Amino acid sequence: MYYRIYAGRVKEHFSSVWTREPRTTKSPALGREQIVRAAMTLLDSEGPDALSMRRLGAKLGSGATSIYWYVANKDELLELVLDEVYGEFDVPDVDETSWRNVAASFAYGMRQALMRHPWVINLVGCTPALGPNAMRMMGRLVATFDRAGFRGMDQDYAASALMSYVIGVTTPELSWRNTMERTGLDSNALNAAIQPVVEKAAADHPELAARYAEFRGMDVDTARALNFEFGLTCLLDGLEARLNRAASRPTVPPGDRAASRPAAPPGVPPARPRHSS
Amino acid sequence: MYYRIYAGRVKEHFSSVWTREPRTTKSPALGREQIVRAAMTLLDSEGPDALSMRRLGAKLGSGATSIYWYVANKDELLELVLDEVYGEFDVPDVDETSWRNVAASFAYGMRQALMRHPWVINLVGCTPALGPNAMRMMGRLVATFDRAGFRGMDQDYAASALMSYVIGVTTPELSWRNTMERTGLDSNALNAAIQPVVEKAAADHPELAARYAEFRGMDVDTARALNFEFGLTCLLDGLEARLNRAASRPTVPPGDRAASRPAAPPGVPPARPRHSS
């Protein structure tokens, strides 16, 4: 986003807050810790648009550009803030319950952390997660799936699938909540605002009519909770099934997974063209 | 994002491109269609930061502010562009193959569409999807799960789970690809740049060491493809299992799902405080 481009030529350098040492500072007033804390309270209380360097500086009682002594740019600040949120994810100890309970309560914990910090959804998959908290969490998650019986890359794949589901399902929930808070409307009013579009959609696609009708009768929050649980259960069931399959057939021949292979090939799409305008 | 705030008071109004009639225009030069097309080529060729109203106007050979005659603001433009991408998702006819094949090839198609338009990942769950293409797609997906045997809200839940997984798993892939393109580094160089952080993480969390070692030996794209397939298979297996369970027990008693209920309650977190700074 904020990587500099000089006359169309891209700066060929990757940088992250975590790839270099933080400034060793015996600062009296400021410091990374306080900056990050202030940024989070700003984000939590007033949303993502409220976090500008100037406002953050004002909140810290210092000049806006003073922050750049501790942080190279805003992206790095966001990396720090993101890792702070990763620190709020809880992965219980797999020695105390089943892997399935660990995975499930991790998913619920992650979902709740995301909802506590709605702004983080725009960061969580898009910003490199190299911070200590992210690493610790990933380590515990991988260990959980190791203990469960997954071997090799499957440990990664399982963890990735779980996190991906949580991120994917929470994104639209937060979007809905954010528009509610932004517009000051409750979900009834919001539904009413969407009404004409929905009715037209229901007319064009009759299979949706029943869906909308049923949805309108439900409480939004419980519908969301049920939705979340539904997919999570499916995913965990699928993981468990794979585990059982592997257990009953210790060495998995390469062609074994063909039975569940979908019609479309798992091909990688070609790289999109760039600067072709 | 761009909803106006007057002296701290939020404009209590929801609006979307789809909630009101487009300007009926017999325009000679401009028009929504051309604007959206130009915006997409700009986004595809130069990334999300390249889409500013001024640049878009320049590309269209017109003034920047002329666009506002056809579109209320930039968010609405993005809504239009998003729906255009939704139009690229393909949902095969469920009458021709199994629901499982439909779901799988939808997932692959959605993933490929997202990768064709990497900028869309910041929109896909965050912008209301009320456009005709989104509706058509959702209708076909719901019909697929109806035909599969899902009943009531489960049709929605299944569709949501599938889309959520695809979005969630594709997000970090695109993030990686975007940083590659932005920095001009290939994945080897990028891995090298991250090296120190990874090594420290491996030292602190030994369970990650084996993961990184194995990952380094793999081709990134095939690892991604395998990762995608792994979670997708799990999800579809879980959906199928639920279907079989429902089939063998036509009426599902309320307590039936308790066996797969996780430790944490599916509670909804309290609304975050606002303007409390």
Next chain:
DNA sequence: GTTCGTCTCGTACAGTGTTCGATTTCACTC
């Protein structure tokens, strides 16, 4: 020719992230 609705667009405003260089602050040495 006048008028009216459609459409274009230059200007301006308030805001953004960030650079640069001057300035302040502060611990430490002489």
Next chain:
DNA sequence: GAGTGAAATCGAACACTGTACGAGACGAAC
């Protein structure tokens, strides 16, 4: 205490952004 050099702060400026506003241009109907 005076002096010094590093650490830290910050005001001004730059090149952007989205978009409100109002003046003007165009074409058709009367």
